[in-house]
Amino acid sequence: MSTSGQHTPGSTSPSWRARRLDQDRSLGLRLTLAATAAFLVLVPFTLLALLVLGSWAPLHRLDAAVTHALHGYAVDHPGWVGFMTAWTHAFGPGPLRVAVLAVVVWLFTRRAPRLAWWAVTTMAVGGLLNALLKLLVGRDRPGLLDPVARAAGYSFPSGHALNATLAVGVLVLIFLPYARGRPAARWALWAAAVVVAGLTGVSRVALGVHWTSDVVGGWLLGAATVSATTAAFRTWRAHTGRRPSHPATEGVEPELADGAGLPGPGGGQA
Numbered sequence: 001m002s003t004s005g006q007h008t009p010g011s012t013s014p015s016w017r018a019r020r021l022d023q024d025r026s027l028g029l030r031l032t033l034a035a036t037a038a039f040l041v042l043v044p045f046t047l048l049a050l051l052v053l054g055s056w057a058p059l060h061r062l063d064a065a066v067t068h069a070l071h072g073y074a075v076d077h078p079g080w081v082g083f084m085t086a087w088t089h090a091f092g093p094g095p096l097r098v099a100v101l102a103v104v105v106w107l108f109t110r111r112a113p114r115l116a117w118w119a120v121t122t123m124a125v126g127g128l129l130n131a132l133l134k135l136l137v138g139r140d141r142p143g144l145l146d147p148v149a150r151a152a153g154y155s156f157p158s159g160h161a162l163n164a165t166l167a168v169g170v171l172v173l174i175f176l177p178y179a180r181g182r183p184a185a186r187w188a189l190w191a192a193a194v195v196v197a198g199l200t201g202v203s204r205v206a207l208g209v210h211w212t213s214d215v216v217g218g219w220l221l222g223a224a225t226v227s228a229t230t231a232a233f234r235t236w237r238a239h240t241g242r243r244p245s246h247p248a249t250e251g252v253e254p255e256l257a258d259g260a261g262l263p264g265p266g267g268g269q270a
Contacts, residue, residue: 042228045157045220052139052156052213063211067142071208074148081148081207088203091196093159096167097123103174115253118233119170126166126225130159133221142208149207157217158210161201165222168193173230176251177258186249197222 051059074081089095100123107116139156153159172193179185201215233252237245245254 042220042224045217045224048213048217048220049133049137049156052217053137059213063213066205066212067144067208070206071142071144071146071148074206074208075146084203084206085149087199088160088207091160091164091200093127093163096163100167100170103171107174110256112253112256114233114236115174115256118229118252119174122170122226122229123163123166125229126162126222129221129225130157130162130218133157134159139211139214142211144208147208149209151209155210156214157221158201158204158214159218160204160210161197161215161218162222163218164197164200165219166225168197169222169226173226173247173252174256176247176249177254177256180250180254180257 074084100119104116104119107113107119134154134156137156138154141151141153141155172189176186176189179189197219201219204210204215205212230247230252234245234247237243237253242255245252
């Protein structure tokens with residue numbers, strides 16, 4: 001009698017689809033689910049980008065309506081402009097990259113080099129995609145007669161929204177292990193991430209330097225990038241025999257909070 005996962009010479013090998021969805025082949029199943037999750041996030045971004053490239057009239061009208069409404073409010077409320085300006089600078093790409101870099105240095109001191117390189121890779125891939133897509137799409141920023149703020153470069157996708165999503169995604173997935181057994185702390189981390197990424201994107205529209213669809217595109221691309229690199233990190237964990245993790249609840253490296261048994265540079269124990 002053959003054991004599970006083995007096949008006799010005359011037996012028929014399971015199809016590729018069956019192997020991917022086989023509960024006994026946990027690696028294939030986890031990779032399939034992770035890749036599907038990343039793909040499902042990327043699909044709406046791709047559709048949005050195509051609508052922007054095609055200058056779809058309903059999207060343009062929606063963008064223009066939101067921009068002009070928020071600009072009118074900003075012109076009449078200098079305090080609102082001051083708050084949005086302070087926020088957009090405090091949580092801009094530069095400060096957030098410095099924050100992630102500081103955490104990367106800390107991870108190296110914690111002997112978690114793989115996790116550190118995952119953070120660096122996520123930020124770098126997202127940044128490169130943003131620069132490339134801005135050039136490919138070539139969308140102009142809103143042209144307002146009485147602007148309250150200015151920004152250079154192309155508009156789609158929003159670099160602020162993208163980098164905020166990347167940074168908060170990376171930081172939350174790194175620090176979730178420290179919220180183990182404390183649901184309130186876990187929810188607080190995710191709530192803070194949503195507020196930072198959300199309000200950073202809103203600030204760009206409120207200041208009249210981005211269309212709404214630019215910001216939504218930045219959020220979607222950032223989420224897709226974090227999902228893809230997280231799936232890759234989980235693949236490495238599976239190949240090195242580490243237990244499956246649930247990133248949304250325990251982070252990408254649950255052992256980080258234990259301070260022991262973290263993977264070394266060669267994939268073994270540090």
